[in-house]
Structure formats: structure tokens, C-alpha cells
Amino acid sequence: MDPVTLDALDLRVLHALHLDARAPFSRIAKALDVADRTVARRFGRLRAAGAARVTATVSSRDTGQVEWLVRLRVRPDAAPLLARGLARRPDTRWVTVLSGGTEIGCILRASRAAPPPLEELARHRQILQVDAQRLLRHLMDRQWSGRTSALTADQIAALRPPAGDGHRIVLNDLDRRLLPALATDGRAAYPELARRVGWSESAIRRRLEELRRSNTLHLDVEVDPLLLGYSAQCLLRLAIAPSRLSSAARSLAAHPETAFVGATTGKHNLIAIAVCRDDNALYAHLSDRIGSLDGVERLETAPITSYTKRHAPTL
Template identity: 65%
Template sequence: MLDTLDLQLLHALQLDGRAPFSKIAEVLDVSDRTVARRYGRLRGSGVVRVTGTLDSHRAGHAEWLLRLRVHPRHTGAVAGALARRPDTAWVSVLSSGAEIVCLVRVPAGGPAPLEALARHPQILDVTSQRLLRHLMDHRWLGRTSALTAEQITALRPPDTSDIATVTLTDLDRRLFPALAADGRAAYPHLAREAGWSESAVRRRLNELRRSRLLQLDVEVDPTLFGFSVQCLLWLTVTPSRLTAVTHTLAADPETAFVGAITGQHNLIAIVICRDSETLYTHLTDRVSTLPGVERTETALITSYTKRVAPP
């Protein structure tokens, strides 16, 4: 479990994944060394990682949710192969042990890679749904509730939404893999990985952040916060009630992600609960009673094979 300082540090990094430890330490009223040591311990134990990914919407990329049915004895191998693909953002294994769900990002107008996956000998069936829009403007409240309003204001980067659109360059294509591995990587390391000068990398990284093409996030296991159950929800909602249902779900503390999708369902959500009893109560007393919700399908997430800033 995490203590109060750990929770504050993770909330601070969620606000700005590359915030200097000195700035975080000043806001939290502790020493720089304490903050650096805490992050080093969390990072070194493998339970926390800051990631830097391309904002698909701003880059004009399409996102596809792929649902694959596989031979149970080959689930690990298939999930691992998907995780190694550069176009997958995250890969999860569901509780049945024979189903995998992953998010794939492709250039705008490009199709989901169904043909290649359908030929895989261990994949029995694959379906796709286009993720049309992310419908939450905040992160899961379970990991972003440790700071005061004043501390949040002090740590939040300035709003730069008026910055002109930035076109991706060859340097960006070299930087993003390194940032996906470590969003807090130092400039000398990024320069070595990209094969460019440190000054060019520093300048370009600042441009990517101002344009919001670079999306920094914190990967952390929810069990560290005392939440042991994660669940995928596919919802069929009456179109006229879609906005109301979305706003209600997004405000729930259990909700980590809500998105609009194509297919027989029109919403997908990820909820995180303390235990199975809490999940049952949330589904029966909350989700199923929302006006407009016609059908719900649920699947427990047992593991993530790849988690590059999942919601």
C-alpha cells in the first residue's frame, strides 16, 4: 500500500509527468531528496512508471478496440505478440482466459489490422470497434485525490490550448518510443536514443508539450490504492440519453475511462472497484438503473500485458 506522501507524489506526476522534483518538493513541503528517493523506490519496484505517448486525436490517428478470442493455452503468447506491436497502446487479458482486448492506433483513414490477426493460428475470432471519442476529461479519481486545490494549481502546467498545430517529424518518431518507456527520461538519454543533439531534443520536447501532442501519464497498479477489481463495460445506450449517461458515469469515482464506440454497443467504460461485492453493487444499483441504458456486457480484466498509459 502507499502512504500519504506516495499518493501526493503520484497525483503531482499525473498533473505534470515531467515536473522537476524540486518543484514537487516545494509544493509538498518536503526535501528534493525525499521526493527523488520516493519516486526512485516506486519506479525501481516496477509498480509506477511515467509514460509519454502521442495524443492520437491531435495527431489525427484513429483508435480501434480489438476483441480477440484465442485458445486458452496460447493466451499469453498472443497477448505478448500484440504487446510487441508498435501500434498497440494497451493489451489486456480478460477473466475467461480465452479473450484479449487491445487498443490499436493507426493513421487516420487506415483500417484496423484485422486481416493479419485473423491469419494467426491461435486467434479463433477477432472483432473491431472504432473508438470515436474519449468522453472523460479527467483521470480516475482513485489516484488523483491526494492534493489540495492550491497544490493542484501550483503544479498544473499552464494552459497552452491556443498553440498552433505541430506536424510530426522524424525526430518525433525517434523520441516517442523512448518517452513511452520512460516519460521522465533525462534529455541526455533522449538525445542518445534519438541520435540528435540535446538542445534539439529539449526544444522539440517543449514544442510537443505546448501543442499537447505529447501526453504524459502515470502507470500504477490500482491494487496499491486498495482497489482489486477492474472491469470492462460495453453499454448500449439510447442515443438521446448518451450524453446524460456519459456525464453520470464520468462523475462516478469508480470510473476510469468512458469512450464512444461503433458497433452493437455505443459506449465502453472501465471501472475500478475495491472488491467484487463493490463491483456488483455498482453494476446493479448504479449502472443498470441509469435511464437510457438498454444493455450491459461486463468482463473482468485479470491482467495487462501492455499498459502504455491506459485510462
């Protein structure tokens, strides 16, 4: 298969899907002033090439679970196999290889009443060290700007779905069947979802609308930043003075290079992912933006070598 490249229309289609990942292609086409088939063909090409896919997840708030940020120091020759094994686990939500293959980072979900299941990882002969810290809170309420800068303000207004009401709902048996299917393909058609979960299309349509309206279900479009022209990604672990934690997190979340910010337990109380054009841009980000944050006591960086899993079935 030929290498995938993105043109201006591809970027607009992806931006539209970031606004509403289940928007009908006809609605996207109208906003972009192109044919329906053109939009469907563009996304179909990217999905078939593995360059983009829509996934879904549910926050740990709604599953009654907690999230653990797990750091594994591993033998470099074992990192790819170990990462793939972690990605297959239903309790992992994010798996990435770091520091040239000497580390693996993952988010692992566990019951609030029990510790994370780390014993089997600690016994693995290719894992040299295991560290786990609670991910206390996600602190970024916007998407990374590198994925969402292709549309005009009018196009964004035409495509943005109505705001949810935030009403809490209780997950049920249908959700436990539906959510793993949506995690695999967040744009799966209603007939396909009905076939996979064994419920009627009308019931699935109503439930999906409820999940989205309540902000229980979160849809996302996975795109490799390298395709967007960003070749340097880095995991940042920051130790911030407690009195400056909230202000530092807000400033960090506002940086255009920032793709994620979270508060954690442990000696580093903030974690972030920075995505930059190249190594020179990453250096400038670390020295200028991060260096100017008030309250930073210590910074540890780990280049992201590859992503093995970004989202996972939640139940």
C-alpha cells in the same frame, strides 16, 4: 524483491506526477514540504519495482490515424503469450487480458484510409474469434479519482502546469525519434534523450515544451490500482439509446469508479473501465450507478484479469 506497499507520501508523490509528470523533483518536494532526495528516492523505488512509470502518447488526431477496439476470443492457455505478442507491436496502444484469460482486448492504431491489419490475428490457431470496432471518441476529460486524491487544493495549485494553448503542430522527424523514447520513459532526462535520438539537448527541450503546450503530447503515470487498494477492475460494454448517448456518457464519466469512457461503433456504443475496491463495490456500481443511467438498453461486463500494455510508441 519485497512486495511494494504505498504510504501517504508515496501517494502524494504519485498524485503530483499525475499533475505534471515531468515536474522537477525539487518542485514536487517544495510543494510537499519534504527534501528533494526524498521525492527522488520514493519514485525511484517505485519505478525500479515496476510499480509506477511515466509514459507518453500522442493522440490519433495528431498522427492522422484511427483507433480500433479489437476483441479477441482466445484459448485460455494461450492468452498470456498472445497478449505479450500484441504488446510488442508498435501499432497497439493498450492490451489487456479479460474474463479469466478467455478474451484479450486491445486498441490498435491504423491508417485512416486502410482497414486494421486483422488478417494475421484471424489466422492464428489460438484465436477463436476476432471483432473490431472503431473507437470514435474519448469521452472522459479527467483522471480516475483513485489516483488523484492525495494532495490538498493548495498543493494541486502549486504543481499544476500552465494550461496548453491547443495550437495544432505538425509532427516532424525529431518527434518520430523522440516520442518512442518518451513512451518508454516519460521522465527521461534531456541528456539521455539527446543520446538516444541524436539531437541536441536544447532542441529536444524546446520541442518537448512545444509538444506539451499544444496538448499534442500526453504524459501519464502508470500505477497498478491494486497497489492503491482497488482489487476489482471491469471492462463495460454498454448499448445506449442514441438520443441518450451523450448524457449517459457524461454521467458515466463523472462516476468516481470510472477510469475511461469512449464511444464506439457496433452493437455496444459505449465502452468504459470501472475500478472498484472489491467485488461487492463492483456489484453496487453495476446495479446502482450503471443501473440508474438513462437509456441503457444492454450491458456486457468482462473482468480485467491483467494489463499487458497501457501505452505504446506512437510512430
